[in-house]
Each structure stands twice: as C-alpha cells, then as structure tokens.
Amino acid sequence: MKVSTNAFMAWAVSAIIIPSTTLAFTVRPQHSYHSATSRISAPFLSPSTPAHVLSVASTMPPVTTTNGEKRSDDDAMGWDCNEEAECVQVARCDEERCQTSLDVRIHGEWYDLSGWRKAHPAGTHWIDWYDGRDATEVMDAFHSEKGRAMYKRLPKSSQKNIDILEASGDIPEYTSTEIAFRELRGQLEKDGWFERDLKREALLLGIWGSLAVGAALTAHSVPSLSIFLLALVFTNAGWLGHDYVHGVDKFAESMRMFTPLCSGLGVNWWSDKHNKHHALTNEQGVDEDIATDPFLYTWAPDPKHDSPLRKIQHLIFFIPFSALFALWRYDTIQVVIDSIEKKRPAAKDELYAVMAHYALVLTFFPPQVWIPAVFLSGLMSALIVTPTHQSEELFEEYQFDWVTAQFTSTRNAVTTNPFSEWVWGGMQYQLEHHLFPTMPRQKYPLLKPILTKFAEENNIPGGYRESGEFEILKMNWDLYKRVAKADPVEGAPYSRGHGQLGAIDLGLSPAAGGFKGGK
Secondary structure, X not given: OOOOOOOOHHHHXXXXXXXXXXXXXXXXXXXXXXXXXXXXXXXXXXXXXXXXXXXXXXXXXOOOOOOOOOOOXXXXXXXXXXXXXXXXXXXXXXXXXXXXXXXXXXXXXXXXXXXXXXXXXXXXXXXXXXXXEEOXXXXXXXXXXXXXXXXXXXXXXXXXXXXXXXXXXXXXXXXXXXXXXXXXXXXXXXXXXXXXXXXHHHHHHHHHHHHHHHHHHOOOOOHHHHHHHHHHHHHHHHXXXXXXXXXXXXXXXXXXXXXXXXXXXXXXXXXXXXXXXXXXXXXXXXXXXXXXXXXXXXXXXXXXXXXXXXXHHHHHOHHHHHOHHHHHHHHHHHHHHHHHHOOOOOHHHHHHHHHHHHHHHHHHOOHHHHHHHHHHHHXXXXXXXXXXXXXXXXEOOOOOOHHHHHHHOOOEEEOOOHHHHHHOOOHHHHHHHHXXXXXXXHHHHHHXXXXXXXXXXXXXOOOOOEEEHHHHHHHHHHHHHHHHHOOOOOOOOOOEOOOOOOHHHHOOOOOOXXXXXXX
C-alpha cells in the first residue's frame, strides 16, 4: 500500500485546530423567566452567567415581601448540587442576584432542578427547556440506570410552586398512552431487551474495518472504488458512532470516541443536536433536522424567510444532501472548540480523536479520494435520515404527549435486500429507535409486532407507519416538490425559534443564526 504524499497535511490540521481553541464561539443559553405576579422561575445564576442574564437577575424581587415581612425558609433558601446529585441548601440571594426555582415533573413528582442544572453533564440547556414541564419520557429514554436513580435524590419543588403549576391548567395529566408506554418499557427492561450482543457488535465492527482496509489498499490503484468504499466507511462509522453515543451500557461508553476517531463527528455536537431532535421531534423552530432552509424547505415559509432556491429544491436536493457530512464535520470542530472553553467532560479527548481522524485520512488517502468520499457519504446519509420524519406530522407547539408525538412524526422504511438492511444502519427502524434510543439496534426488528399492537390498543393516529425504502424516498421528494410549487404563507412558522423561545438560536446549537451565521 502506497502512503499518500500529502501526509504532511495531517500536521496542518493540528496547526489549524489547536490555535483555534482560543477563539470565541458565542453560545447564548436559553432561560425562562415568569411574571412576578405568578411564578418566578429561572435557572441558577452562577458567577459565570452571561451579563445579559445577570442584569435581569439583579432586578428580581428581594427575599423580603413588599410589606417588609420575612418570607418562609423555603423562599429564603436555594440549592447547590454536584455531579452526583448531592445537594446542599444555600442562600437564595446574594448582593447581586437570586437563584429562583426551576421545576420539572418526572414520574408525577415535581423536582427543583435550579441547583442541579449547572452540574448536568449534557449541559444546562436541557434542564432549562423543561422548566415547568414534564420530562418523564426524556429521562427514561436517554439516561442510564444510574442517572435515573440520581434524580430521585434531587430536592422536591416547594408545595407553593406545585400548587401554582397545577392550578395553571398548563400541565396536563398523563394520558393513558403515556402510562401504557411506561408499563411496556418496564417490561422490556425486565425481559433484557436493552442488553447488548457483543458478538453482533464485533461483526459490525469487522465489516467496517474490512471496508476501511479495502479503501486504503485501492486509494491509488483504483481511486473510484476507493471513493465508494471510503464513503461507506464514513457512513457506517456514523451509524456505529450513533449507537455508541446513544448507548448507556459499559461497552457503548467505552466506544464513545469511535465517533470522532472514525467518522470525524463530535460526541458533544452529536449529543446537543441529535438528542434535541429525539426529545422534540418535528417541532418547528426547535428540531434542527427539519431546519434545512434556505436550501430545502419542508413547509411553505413566510415571505420574509423565503428563498429563490425553494422553487427548484426538488431538482437540486442532491446538492445540499451531499454537503451534509461536510457541514457536520465543520460543526463538530466549532463545538469541540466551544466544549474545551467550557470544560465539558472529555472535551480534550474528543479534540485529540478528531485530530487523529484527519491525520489518518490525510496519511492514507489523497485529496481526490477522501474529498469526494465525504460528499458521497453525505448524500447516502441524507437519503437515509431525511425521509423517516419530514413527510410526517409537523408541530407548531410543544407536544406534551411525547409517545404519541413519536408515532405520528415517524415512518419506518422497509428494506428489500441485505445490503440495504446493512447500509441503513438501523435507521430504517426509526420509530423503534426514537422510542427506545438506548436499546441496541439488533433488537429493533423484533419490536415491530409489539409496537404495532401498542398503536392499535392505544388508538394512535396513523398507527405503526412504514413504507418501502424507495417509496419513502419518493414521498420525501414529493414533499419537496409540493413545497416548491406552493406560495409563501404569511405568518408561517420560522424554522429557527418561532413560538418556541428561540430554542435553536438560544440553545447549544451549531444551527444558531441559520444560514447567515448568527444574529
């Protein structure tokens, strides 16, 4: 095997990335403030809180009432928690700012997460988003047994806040579908559905490794074949990394750095973007997977957010599709830099893994191979990830019934041959994955009859939705064509932040600001 003469370029990547860690990457955290006449609820305001947040905090009401009477101890004291959810009471206010409650309902109990939000390993934005909401399904779906036990140690919300929240009428009772789903999940956990088959994992890694070796061996002798094989390597590394980042078992945790090392995609970037998609699927202005304008629109936009490209999007869709992997790689580098500045867990390990990835790629593959492979991989990946949601229901408002929302916003693809079954990487079982993201993908085919029966018994609109792999692609293309021919609609939801507290622009999101790159 001939080593590429441009191997020295690997060091150029290091020279670019390392100094870049000193650059500023502004991220605006989301905060929720409520009227002082009802309930004041905002995140814990730490010394590192941005100035624009501190200025609001400094205007918050003092600990004493307007007539000078002292409030109760609950009013005067707040919480401070560490990463193990061990909490101590602290003064709620100091000379500059006040800590106010942040109340989240989990399995029927209200918890005050104001002291925990800054210790949350996945970032404060998740905690903030569920202020005054129920997070039961999100807690169960994304967390390990340890994490699901930890929240029970967190302080309970004050009875006063609970009364205000429940009297508001904004927090619905659990539906029969949600209750039935929790019973189903508990039974699946009891029956061992979340246990990983390591022999199956070894087989998948073996296939990936064989493709990587084949791509390297043909990089100079048969470059066209190498491009195709390397594109499969990148795409399949993305699916494997996707499994490991979602996973909460010991094997998955040990393989988390596979993602940046073998696909060039970051763990923190993936978690921030992708978990938001899972938690808030197809919510307009929140779910980044449907915020693909100005190149591709999934609904007719407001005229002020329109683009001439929309009229031909069904004819040029393959161009933005092909750019997907390149965009993800760019976003990864930005988030890696930001993660180091914010001292997020394992951020430096992730940087080193990304650097090693580019060192390996530039050493073994000439530019005329790896650059086309990145774009071909983007095309393959986009053809797989876009059709399973975009042609289904879109939501303008927050969906309280998370279970029903997953059924109505998701369509599975039925593959027709063993190669398709492999190359889809488990994404053809999109509903199973969305309902149980930490479950190993080899269990998904066995879930179909269970979820079909669940949908029938609980009268889920549309039931268990699935279409052939080519039919679902045609459905997605038809959507692009319909939207291309539609007239713009005054007041149509904006893909970034409309009616959802600007969740994309204000959250930890590489999509902040959209195409223009910031406000």
